[in-house]
Amino acid sequence: MPELPEVETIRRGLQELIVGKIIKTVSSDTIKSFPNAKNDVNQFLINAKIKSIRRRAKVLLIDLSTSYTLVIHLKMTGQLVFVSNKSRFGAGHPNDSLVGALPDKSTRVTFDFTDDSHLFFNDQRKFGWVRLMSTVEVPNIDFMKKVGPEPLEADFTASDFADRFKRRAKTTIKAALLDQTVIAGIGNIYADESLWGAKINPKRLVNTITKAEFTRLYKEVRLVMNLSIEKGGSTNRNYVNAEGKKGSYMDFARVFRREGLACLRCGTEIVKLKVAGRGTHICPNCQR
């Protein structure tokens, strides 16, 4: 899915685009995408005003005036695209757009606002979901209790970072980076990007990583994800922001999807392998 920088980019877009709007109707094409979208939740949705948009890890939280919250996970191919009352397209159409007229065949849930604008939850692979729950219950769900700290928070230090990995001592560093209970928000792109930056081989076991290496990795995770937020995220395939526009981090990627190209540090050819069941890109010379 969209990883932390992509979800954060969507959050910022929605903050500008839908806060203050009032929901008129909600519809969904499949029960899988919105499991509790039954008539009995309509009373908490219809006529609700959008209060605020939050993010925790890769999850978006849309708080409503009814003291209920829409909890949304985009997984691999989810999109949340706003369409104004003046257009059938995402607000950013046509520049840098991956979406055509909406709704389309991958639209799973549609939110119509009283001013005749819309928010579309599109999801080609149907892994993502929308759930409605009481706002006060959100911190009590399993995911919220288990998820690790936000890596970009100002008070999150290098030693906090290193400490989190003690729970996964005997797995590979790549698997541990992808584990949301260790650190929140890192996915396949930024795991590869930060391991390259820190010059660590993704197959190394956690208990062989030195303090100095953890410090380098901490800095790289923050550098790479902050840069990506600045660039509007990574459009590897489907990702678009709340206006339907692509992100440009892939133009700045140093190793991800660069197999066959020269390492930007040493010129060695970047290779692609499989680690923790995921496609993984490394410089075999820099990352031993």
Add this chain to the structure above:
DNA sequence: CACTTGACCTGTCCGC
């Protein structure tokens, strides 16, 4: 408990 693997879906790309 800690760790790994397959399943969930649809679409695209690559080799025959």
Add this chain to the structure above:
DNA sequence: TGCGGACAGGTCAAGT
């Protein structure tokens, strides 16, 4: 211009 197989931003429930 077909057809099978591998693969794709992520988690989970099962296995060991």
